[in-house]
């Protein structure tokens with residue numbers, strides 16, 4: 113049996129691994145707001161949290177399962193260590209979701225086994241099929257992750273994955289937990305798994321990686337070339353330490369360079385069929401929302417969603433862009449939902465237009481905040497003919513977010 117998807121599955125873990133970013137903590141309502149935005153963005157799977165970790169996480173996963181896990185909505189996923197207690201909590205929290213997934217994990221690298229888990233490889237070979245089978249009693253959709261796969265012995269990894277798939281895992285995720293691998297190594301790891309795990313066609317190969325060396329996105333793109341069909345990522349790349357692979361970078365790389373990636377999905381290079389289900393026009397707005405709610409600022413030079421990503425400072429560049437945008441732009445700002453280089457709002461614009469555009473950009477301001485921001489907008493509009501989305505963002509950041 114083979115169940116390979118015809119598009120790349122986008123598995124968003126902003127609410128689980130993303131929320132593990134130092135300083136980024138979200139309450140249940142904020143998580144629900146983000147989950148709704150992720151569904152609108154078109155992600156296939158939302159990893160909504162780690163239900164056994166806290167009552168708050170259980171409640172958030174449960175509410176998201178109910179409100180966002182509708183028939184036509186995304187799959188809702190809960191993380192669980194490979195223990196009965198964790199898996200049971202995840203199974204219960206996810207119950208209201210129409211499509212639900214349990215994501216269970218156990219480390220396979222010797223360094224994690226020896227120092228963190230104090231378990232042997234034999235222990236792992238016994239626990240994994242047991243816990244995957246237990247997770248299957250709650251849902252058919254079970255994902256297994258050998259944590260720290262990037263530093264695990266590949267031969268041992270093949271054995272563990274084969275057992276997990278035999279026990280019913282429908283997705284096997286290969287985490288580069290500490291962001292240690294390089295693109296060619298990670299691509300080779302995925303190829304090794306495809307070539308050496310006998311039942312691999314019965315599962316989807318997923319990738320998960322951290323950005324300790326800034327390589328997570330590059331690693332994933334190499335993994336796609338070698339057979340990975342699910343990408344685990346977060347909005348703005350937030351996550352543990354240096355963060356996770358950034359959703360917006362992956363999606364736009366696949367979108368802008370689809371002629372290059374099409375053949376790896378068995379299509380002709382010219383195919384115009386999208387490679388993911390993401391509505392790219394929702395990217396900017398979702399990025400703003402996540403930044404506002406987590407309090408994690410986006411660096412100005414961040415690819416795709418940074419304030420400078422589409423601005424041209426030098427005279428030569430500005431001149432080129434005015435003659436033909438393609439001279440210095442490889443994608444339209446409009447493709448990520450930005451309205452740029454046009455007069456979005458001006459000094460004659462009213463409060464309503466101002467409020468509507470801010471809402472479109474993902475800012476949900478109170479009346480008081482809106483009043484403050486509107487006054488500032490009028491001051492800026494008096495001096496500046498063109499008020500772009502970036503100006504609006506700066507106004508909100510200056511007026512509202514500063515203590």
Ligand code: KIV
Nearest residue numbers: 217257259260287289
């Ligand atoms: O980085 C990691 O290994 C994880 C796992 C739980 C998948 O986040």
Ligand code: ZN
Nearest residue numbers: 129289320352
């Ligand atoms: Zn992770």
